[in-house]
Amino acid sequence: MKSIVKVFIICILLSQSIFAIDTKYYQNKFKATKKLYLASILSNNKKNEILYLKQLVKYGKKLNVDTLQYRKELKRLDKTYVFQNHTKSNIKNSIISVKQSNNSIVINFNHKINRSYINFSEKKIARTYTDIFNIKGYFKDAYPTKISIKGVDKIKIFQKNSKILSLILEHKTNLKTIYLINNNQIIIKILNLSTKNKKVIMKKNSTKKRKKKKKNNTNQIKMIKKDILYPSKKTIVIDPGHGGKDSGARYKRKRLEKDIVLKISKYLKDELQRKGFKVFLTRTRDKYIKLPNRTKYANKKHADIFISVHANAARKNRANKAHGVESYFLSPARSARAKRIAALENKGDMSGMGWSSKNSLLTILNRAKITAANKMAIDIQKNMLYTLRKQYGKKNIRDGGVREGPFWVLVGAQMPSVLIEVGYISHPKEGYRISTKRYQKLIAKGIANGIESYFLKN
Template identity: 50%
Template sequence: MWRVFVFVLGICIAKAQALHITNSIPFGASSLKVIFSSSVEDLALTPVTISSNAVYIDIKAVLDNGKKVYFFPRNAQVTIAQNTPQITRFVITNGNGLVYQIKLVQNNLYLSFVDKIPESSKPQPKPNPPKQESKQESPKAPPAPQKPVESTPSKPASSNPTPPKSTPPAPSPKPTTSPVVKPKKGYKVVIDPGHGGKDCGTLGVTKVCEKHIVLKVATHLNKELKKRGYITYMTRDKDVYLNLKERTDFANAKNADLFVSIHANSVPKTTKKSPKGVETYFLSTARSDRARDVAEQENKDDIDVMNYFSKQTFLNSLNSHRLLASNKLAIDIQYGILKKLRQNYQGITDGGVREGPFWVLAGALMPSVLIEIGYNSSPIEAPRLNNDAYQKDLAKGIADGIDGFVAKNF
């Protein structure tokens, strides 16, 4: 009897210690956030091929909320189900022209469907139909395509005047070419410190206006991106008021590659809870009350602009390609911020990547995001947001996210 009791007790302890999947939330144009009971950053993921466009990944975890099936654009699909009592299986079906990416950040698994970037380079090898006509040349053809494939990664470096020095040793220069390519390429980033002038933004518990905090963070980000070789512009570099349309008109006039708007969140004093966390938004129709509330707060300073953007104009601006790029940019920036801040600070909360109808993003013709760098109403976060060292780490985290996005998408 005692042995049975010990055995049952052992099973109960094992279940309590097991990794659990507590929730899964679709967000953005084509992304899914899976929340675990503990950190999964060291989790080893091994995709197993089912077919040409489908894989499954088994994770040793207990699924708390039952089987879920999520549908995404272009027939992409994710099914999460308990395969065995200890194993949860993710079945991922790539959509037409899409591949999936997975990132593990603390307790969260982010899965996003993105465009097949390698296929955009395939049109170069496509002019190979002549090989079918000349059967004798077909054996000679295989080595020929291999050479251009190997040389394509070095093309960006070889197109610049300086990199030829590093081209002979192809493998070794890779770590040094990425920082060299960016200054030569000259990616343009417009940094938009929110509010300003007559518009204080949120007044935090430290009695400091949001407009001053975000301007300092934006200034640090401007310096950090310049160090890394980007061409940067700020919509404002002092305490002046700009309406929402002027901000995106500025970015469009500069022919920017990316638009990053920086804000600090807040909740009314009447709210019992004091939320905290970093959130990154991209333009879309809001799918949650929280996203709508944040959007209304950031939109309310300029009613005329909201009238200027009719509903039809707004909908027309939501082309899927730009939304997808903005979604990917938001994920990379959110990841960069969290990783950087958690190196030096405790209790950094992941507010997630969200979509919302932010009018400041509606007029931008390039991938654009709005970052809520923290809650100015939080007794914990407000003092940090006013700290210069914390502001610099925020800027470095945003820059790291931009680096990651550019490396993968440009």
């Protein structure tokens, strides 16, 4: 008997360890392929992109990880690719349950979700306020599920289509609802149901606000709700480019990019803190930091956005001509110009592909994030130009535009990230200007205003 148990245990251990070795093997393969894939994106090598995507799907399947993103991308690149919906069953019953808990409705998913899974809107028809939550997912028991919360006149739950579960709250007292996302859950909370006092205060507040902003009343309400949900304290990581042994662009030894961008970054931090943001710098002194460590820091701080600050330089024969401010967001190089600037900024310390960043690939694949970064870059660029031109005149500040480029420093960031070129160190006039406190403070103000307006809209 004893020996049978022993053999049995050994068998279990053995099978587990074999499984572990197997998993480890595919994990390594998966990781290595991600890097190769990333490199192929950055070098715009479509053939390799397809090759590595196929491998990623293969290894992903073995590891039982979600490869939907890769397959979508593969389908986009290779029209002959047959899109197999591996996760069909996953999507089909992605919502496990919809339950009530006190004044909240809890929606449980069979996988981790993010903010994009919920879309909120509201309407007022006659005297009834309607809060509409469209939730990405399929819940087979939507129809029989009945939830009632005191104070809410009606709660409707139904599968709008095969991909969207709708949850509609109707109430006459304009209740405040907020939603939270917590791993596999969406929690919709209905506020100010219980105490009468609170209700009065809320009402008072809202009538005040309504008087103030009668015109965009609905917007106002939406923003209040958003604010409650995602606290206004957004975290921003500012990355002053280069540092230490890497001085970046330079002019006659005395004007160094690393010093100028550090000063601007510090002014930017002050400006943003004044606006109520939580701000961190990747370096606060003349110190060398490897590129991947800069975004790693931002990831660790759970930053909402990542801003890398740089100054430009042109080749000697173009030094008198090249000037202006530019904003970049991460994307494969499209133009020769973006490639050249990227090559300059990438020089820092990227020795081949000797770095690893677990989620870098997702950042690239996540088109939503690229779009967000693009939007942010537009806001920053607009506000930088506005602030600088007000001071120096339109002619003197050239709009270098919003561009996309394959910047390594942006690759590892899990959040929308933008690289700013604050001007040309090499230009006789602009080079001098950007080393003055006046310009540095102004551009910092412009960037901060741009960031603020980005967050107000998104």
